[in-house]
Amino acid sequence: MVIRNTKQRQIIQQVLTEAGRPLSIDEILRAAQRQKPSLGIATVYRNVKDLVEDGNAVAVDLPGEGPRYELAGKGHHHHFRCSSCAKVFETKACIGKLRGLVPRQFEITGHNLVLYGRCPDCLARAKKLIGSRKK
Amino acid sequence: MVIRNTKQRQIIQQVLTEAGRPLSIDEILRAAQRQKPSLGIATVYRNVKDLVEDGNAVAVDLPGEGPRYELAGKGHHHHFRCSSCAKVFETKACIGKLRGLVPRQFEITGHNLVLYGRCPDCLARAKKLIGSRKK
DNA sequence: ATCTCTGCAAATGTTTTGCATCAGC
């Protein structure tokens, strides 16, 4: 089966490449539609699925939310989610010392860490609002 | 608005109390229906929602899966999910040192950690299988 | 010209909601 290099596929890959952070299906759709409005959501789902299956992208699953996707090959890292704007960012590295969390009889093979808080932009915005609110 | 102590509500609370681990909506439904087969899934959703809103239960959101629920008041802890039997267990404590993972401009207010691996039961089962497999 | 990919719409699965009825209080 020959894989075709369609316009839609190019756009979706480009969107993921340029984002620099994990994107939801909807974020991908909206960004891609700026280049090709007729692009449908099923195409996003199908292409993202293919990307993940081929190992070119990975799903970023945050608890309680639909998955987001980022390009593969970034090494081990985790994510930070801004509670204010809901954007998700990558963290630099990883904590160690997980072994002690669970009895010795458990075998640990992996882990998933998500930090929550506010990103610099939202913090700045909050400060500005406080400065200008009515007294 | 007076909250009524219905049979269904009692059963659902009892199921969560006796489970000792986080349960999915479906697990709750099945366990509750053993005591009252006519109990509907909408009732489970509604009661669990109420429990969470009133702070008597908390959602345990593992990445990529529907939420599970456990009773509140267990203090800060995380979860371990067995990749083999899909059961979820509580971990004792929590790691520190999250501060360094993200640039100083980020404000961290919370986090979520999930460990993956195999639980003692599944490890034991695996060992037994190896011992008895054909040579 | 072939045959995969796309876009649409229908199907699926999950969670929520409207409403008549049931049952705590």
Next chain:
DNA sequence: GCTGATGCAAAACATTTGCAGAGAT
């Protein structure tokens, strides 16, 4: 007897799939 809770079925969402036609090779 009020009125909140339940059970059912319909609605609302999110994701997947079938299919005819468009477009890449």
